[in-house]
Amino acid sequence: MPPAAYILCTSPRSGSTLLCTLLRDSGVAGHPQSWFHRPSLEDWCRGLDLPSATPLTDIFTAATIKGRGGTNIFGLRLQRHSAPFFIAQLRATHPLATSDTAAIAAQFGPTKYIHLHRADKVAQAVSLVRAAQSGLWHRNADGSDLERTGQGQTPHYDPQAIAAERDALTTYDAEWEAWFAEQDIAPMRLTYDALAANPAEALHKTLAFLDLPIAGEPKPATAPLADAINADWITRFKADTAT
Numbered sequence: 001m002p003p004a005a006y007i008l009c010t011s012p013r014s015g016s017t018l019l020c021t022l023l024r025d026s027g028v029a030g031h032p033q034s035w036f037h038r039p040s041l042e043d044w045c046r047g048l049d050l051p052s053a054t055p056l057t058d059i060f061t062a063a064t065i066k067g068r069g070g071t072n073i074f075g076l077r078l079q080r081h082s083a084p085f086f087i088a089q090l091r092a093t094h095p096l097a098t099s100d101t102a103a104i105a106a107q108f109g110p111t112k113y114i115h116l117h118r119a120d121k122v123a124q125a126v127s128l129v130r131a132a133q134s135g136l137w138h139r140n141a142d143g144s145d146l147e148r149t150g151q152g153q154t155p156h157y158d159p160q161a162i163a164a165e166r167d168a169l170t171t172y173d174a175e176w177e178a179w180f181a182e183q184d185i186a187p188m189r190l191t192y193d194a195l196a197a198n199p200a201e202a203l204h205k206t207l208a209f210l211d212l213p214i215a216g217e218p219k220p221a222t223a224p225l226a227d228a229i230n231a232d233w234i235t236r237f238k239a240d241t242a243t
Contacts, residue, residue, distance in 0.1 A: 015118070
């Protein structure tokens with residue numbers, strides 16, 4: 001029986017946008033997005049088109065409706081840096097909950113967890129630095145911009161920025177693992193490499209984990225951004241740091 005909700009536990013540049021669009025377009029797995037991305041109730045309201053003074057319980061209700069996307073299951077992408085504030089608001093809303101997962105279940109119903117991670121932290125860090133520099137975060141399958149923040153700047157190799165992001169991303173993975181162990185969660189494990197190599201297989205595996213039907217052959221709605229510049233930076237950084 002499908003759960004009432006699922007949380008995609010991840011970190012930036014892990015392939016989560018590709019997976020979220022595949023799940024959305026399946027027509028059976030809700031509309032997973034980062035509904036609680038920034039640690040600010042005002043930002044949550046803005047993202048949900050709600051008045052800034054909306055009560056927390058109403059914020060969660062509105063997000064649940066949007067995250068279901070007309071289906072019976074709520075989908076949420078949760079970046080690791082977003083998790084502490086999100087969980088704190090849930091625990092405040094459900095003070096009798098004895099654990100984080102109990103608070104999540106009290107709000108959203110029985111919930112399953114998926115951990116999407118990228119093993120090559122240098123490649124992930126390069127992707128993050130490149131996106132921050134260019135302002136282009138995601139591209140549609142037809143090549144048009146899906147998400148761009150400003151015009152950005154000409155890409156330039158910045159080993160200090162790459163190292164900082166690599167270390168932060170490594171910490172995020174460790175924090176997820178610690179939280180899974182603390183909360184006695186056995187998440188479904190999915191890697192960036194497996195998702196990128198065979199999106200359809202990754203989607204089918206995820207839907208099976210959620211006890212949801214497989215409907216048709218999925219077509220990725222996003223296109224990869226990595227190019228020769230990414231490859232060059234990765235090679236240079238690994239050579240410079242003997243990573």
